[in-house]
Amino acid sequence: MSKPRLATCSLAGCFGCHMSILDIDERILELAEVIQFHKSPITDIKTFTEHCRIGLVEGGCANEENVEVLRAFRRNCDILVSMGDCATMGGIPALRNFVEIEECLREAYVDGPSTHNPDGVIPRDIELPLLLDKVRPAHEVVRMDYFLPGCPPSADTIWAAVTALLSESPVDLPYPLVKYD
């Protein structure tokens, strides 16, 4: 029987949650025993070619590409986990929700104090995904099954959650793993 597959992605996040995955250190070997990494920044596999058991989603949705990736994860994974505060609540990127996007773009590309852009052009290349009007947590875009809070969730938290999901036992995280003050 083939090993269950795991996919991960970082949407509007800082990759901190992925760093936290790597912080499981040598346990990653243990993990590799029981799962196979599929589409993930860690493997550099770009598209889903097979169905996965678990998808770990870092970050919320800030642009149309994030939406497309997240929807692909929903279609291709049995269980989707919002990993970290950005996926769960929008996090730091969602601070821009209080500002009109035109103003955000002008500040970033035209008016910012360190910006040199004499033509005042706001990039509009077809390669660049368009921004959404608001940054949204993952569960506002697709159905999510589990939420791991934390900025980032600790390696132990991620480890405990993934191993519980793989063993199909209830995800019951001890309090110290989800306590953040």
Add this chain to the structure above:
Amino acid sequence: MSESSIGRVVEEVAREFGRERWRLMDIARGVQQRLGCVNSQAMDAIASWLNISRVEVEGFVTFYSFLSKEPKGRIVIRLCDDVIDQMAGYEEVRRGFEAALGISLGQTTPDGAFTLERTACIGMCDQGPAALVNDVVVTNLSSDKARNIVRSLRENPRPERLVQRFGSGNNAHPLVRSMVENNIRKAGPIVFSEQARGEAIRKAVAIRPAEVIRAIKTARLRGRGGAGFPAGMKWEFARAAEGSPKYVICNADEGEPGTFKDRVLLTEMPDRVFAGLTIAGYAIGASEGIVYLRAEYAYLRRYLEHILDRRRADGLLGQKICGKAGFNFDIRIQMGAGAYICGEETALINSCEGRRGEPRTRPPFPAQRGYLDCPTVVNNVETLACVTRIMEAGPATFCEHGTPQSSGTKLLSVSGDCSLPGVYEVPMGITLRDVLEMCGADEAAAVQVGGPSREMVGPAQYGRTIDYDDLATGGAVLVFGPDRSIPKIVSAFMDFFVHESCGECTPCRVGTRLIKEQIDRILAGRGEPKDIDELLQLGETIKQTSRCGLGQASPNPVLMTIKGFRHVYEELVSPDPHGYQRSFDLTESVREAERIAGRRSIHHREVRT
């Protein structure tokens, strides 16, 4: 207007009310009336005249919808947008006004002549669509009438000239001169019985105050505002409470959408209401009474003042009333300024004291510490009319009507899909079916009893009774025919709560908005089955965690209708086959970015795999 003339106006108004902090409502209203707004300079001036902080004044002004920081037009047209008026053609009327004025809702014409606004229920559901033109009520509107109103106001900017035909009864009184109709469809044996002016007070002062309270308790009179607290008990608490002076307040802030019976009562039976307030004053030992009249009923004010003057002249108010030594009592009218929550008694008391109409934390109850921290009784208009009748005819006669737990009669304000909307005085305990038959609602598919904050029932429950044990109501009965969409009605009710939430506590401020958005998504065809249970969960949270009655009642439209009409919601929702959230609209979300980039999003070409 120059700063010095603003200062002069504020000074005049402040002096008129003795520079008393607790008359801030009257002062702010006076300034609003004279300047068309209470702007920044005016707020500074009020603060300095009353020796209070500027932020208190600003907090006050921004709380009430009839006060504004921005200048309003000389004529303010306030269109009533409650659900019944919407059913009667509010949208066409709005468009008629917008077209005629060349502005949209919420705007003021460039010449400063007109402001067009929406407002919550103005108590004219039986003759809607209706609007207020300054203080003048215009009813039975259509888009044609809207255009005519604007035309005639442009020719002659005096709103009172819009009234060409007077309404029934005292609406034609020289001091009212209103087109409002009473529509009294059924006058019962208590509230609308023959009046004998002065008799009730004479009988009351002939016995001791404690005996008056006993009579009210014997009659088992309960509060007619809807909550049904025993009136005699409330009086007894206030009488026993330490502190003086004591106050009695008549709650004429009839704001529950769909309720208008107090308006009719005040038009036709003001003496009976004032007598009730006087008797309450005698019973608890108060020498001052206040009638808190909602701003929407300002057109009745001069008439009510006149009735009060007449009572003073007849010795029914003032010193030694009916010759009773030591019983001095007078009544003043306190105008409100457009805030539904002020119908809640502690919010009403705050408003009377010139504060934001936010409910107080209880205890202490008003009977212990109310108006100006003195023992205070607040009674509904109808309750006081019942008091008068009980003193006139005795408690036994009163108890002949109604049920053991709910004695007497109840005034109902019936509106919506029925042939005879209006006011009905019915015995307590009447079945809803009988009410519907009386008002000609043959095809009622749903009935909202008690307004948005109470219960909506379907045909299977028309056998239920209107009393404190079953369908308790302040009087509103909103009838909906088979063609009405229940979620749409709920959405309109939620608009009301979103607007009226004072914003102090989060569950109500945010929760009402979340419910409204969720309902609108369901109506737009973007709902999923799980949304229904989420709505229930959200509603329960709001109910349990809001501080005051408004917040606690605000999810009722959705909770009650999901309970009674779940299938209606289920027909509107469906799951997404891919597990996407149907509430998320990608096309809509990238619209602004598309505009900025000047190109279409590539997702339009996306093919789902």
